Amino acid sequence: MSNASKSEKPIRVLIAEDxxxxxxxxxxxxxxxxxxxxxxxxANGREALRLASELAPxxxxxxxxxxxxxxxxxxxxxxxGNGKARVIILTTFARPGYLRRALDAxxxxxxxxxxxxxxxxxxxxxxxxxxxVIDPTLAADAWNAGEDPLSDRERQILNRAGEGISxxxxxxxLRLSEGTVRNYLSDAINKLGATNRVDxxxxxxSRGWL
Amino acid sequence: MSNASKSEKPIRVLIAEDxxxxxxxxxxxxxxxxxxxxxxxxANGREALRLASELAPxxxxxxxxxxxxxxxxxxxxxxxGNGKARVIILTTFARPGYLRRALDAxxxxxxxxxxxxxxxxxxxxxxxxxxxVIDPTLAADAWNAGEDPLSDRERQILNRAGEGISxxxxxxxLRLSEGTVRNYLSDAINKLGATNRVDxxxxxxSRGWL
DNA sequence: GCGTTTTCATGACATTTGTCATGAGTTGTG
DNA sequence: CACAACTCATGACAAATGTCATGAAAACGC
Numbered sequence: 001m002s003n004a005s006k007s008e009k010p011i012r013v014l015i016a017e018d019x020x021x022x023x024x025x026x027x028x029x030x031x032x033x034x035x036x037x038x039x040x041x042x043a044n045g046r047e048a049l050r051l052a053s054e055l056a057p058x059x060x061x062x063x064x065x066x067x068x069x070x071x072x073x074x075x076x077x078x079x080x081g082n083g084k085a086r087v088i089i090l091t092t093f094a095r096p097g098y099l100r101r102a103l104d105a106x107x108x109x110x111x112x113x114x115x116x117x118x119x120x121x122x123x124x125x126x127x128x129x130x131x132x133v134i135d136p137t138l139a140a141d142a143w144n145a146g147e148d149p150l151s152d153r154e155r156q157i158l159n160r161a162g163e164g165i166s167x168x169x170x171x172x173x174l175r176l177s178e179g180t181v182r183n184y185l186s187d188a189i190n191k192l193g194a195t196n197r198v199d200x201x202x203x204x205x206s207r208g209w210l
Numbered sequence: 211m212s213n214a215s216k217s218e219k220p221i222r223v224l225i226a227e228d229x230x231x232x233x234x235x236x237x238x239x240x241x242x243x244x245x246x247x248x249x250x251x252x253a254n255g256r257e258a259l260r261l262a263s264e265l266a267p268x269x270x271x272x273x274x275x276x277x278x279x280x281x282x283x284x285x286x287x288x289x290x291g292n293g294k295a296r297v298i299i300l301t302t303f304a305r306p307g308y309l310r311r312a313l314d315a316x317x318x319x320x321x322x323x324x325x326x327x328x329x330x331x332x333x334x335x336x337x338x339x340x341x342x343v344i345d346p347t348l349a350a351d352a353w354n355a356g357e358d359p360l361s362d363r364e365r366q367i368l369n370r371a372g373e374g375i376s377x378x379x380x381x382x383x384l385r386l387s388e389g390t391v392r393n394y395l396s397d398a399i400n401k402l403g404a405t406n407r408v409d410x411x412x413x414x415x416s417r418g419w420l
Numbered sequence: 421g422c423g424t425t426t427t428c429a430t431g432a433c434a435t436t437t438g439t440c441a442t443g444a445g446t447t448g449t450g
Numbered sequence: 451c452a453c454a455a456c457t458c459a460t461g462a463c464a465a466a467t468g469t470c471a472t473g474a475a476a477a478c479g480c
Binding site for chain 2: 425426427428429430431436
């Protein structure tokens, strides 16, 4: 047995990322690091959760926008579960709202795909050592961008409106009156300083509020 | 010294991809292949064109959606230039319109980021050997999806409308009357079987026509 | 040069969207 | 409990959007 005094066991990592090529490439490169071992890969959030509870990795690297279950949901799931895995979010999007939600969901790291792989390896080591790692570009932005002013209903409705669904359709889907839907949209447009529903949806998305 | 008789010169590859992490990871992995050498990397189309004419690579791997100059434009540029580089498009999007435009622009390969890295290496070898490589998922789709029914003007207007810009604004930008803009949009909505401008933009984008 | 397509325009009309005032029931927090 | 925030609704009006008919000029292919 003998637990070596210096702790030579590699950091066990799980990667959740829906894009196969990136997922495979990251796994291959991280495995070249002597102190890191990629123990599993998942192409969606649900799969990742299953594998995480089965394999109990130290670190879970996850994208945000994935099918089945988003990376933010995954982070929540893992926090409320009984595993010890710490989550590092790895995403394309420098959206303040995403960062904030990631931290709320208990993530320990937030890194952009704009950075080189070496930084990912470094982030893994830091987070494993108990530190938090936030992309410097975002750390500043996040606060001056302000809170998400939208209510749940507004988000729900704005999301559909942004895809070109008519007020009448949205009302039917959510079992509301059409006037109500228009009212929510009017509020949302106002809160976001937009000129119409599509503009509002665009703005909300760009901040990571949808 | 000694140039071995069996032709041991590696295939010289340039990678154009705006996402740093993927770009770096691909370069690292491809460089592990004995017969492939990544001679340069670019983060946008303009940069890629410059490096290509300077270094004369055998193969250019390029993403489509990039700043400065898209991968499709890059392919065109390279075709009309005097280099010998063959282009392989590497993209997230399984959009028939993109494939068609890629082939029109003289691309030799069209591969999705949904595939493993090994297939990319294989595609490089095949294209270098003079073959064309089209992702099988798409080869079928491309034809039954039909032609882009939109005129240039319609595309131009629909694109703006899809971002939430009002008819009046679009008219001002393009120096048209507002009625004209609405007419174009009405036509586009009709051609695409959409219910409104936003829906139309969504459909056109999903097919790679915008 | 003739037909087709594209471009651009007007006007008129129906529909959808956005705004505002107003009010009632629910939920949550201090 | 009071206050605030959220939810849902109506009605009325203004503005933007979508449809249709119609026509004229330019560009393109054959």
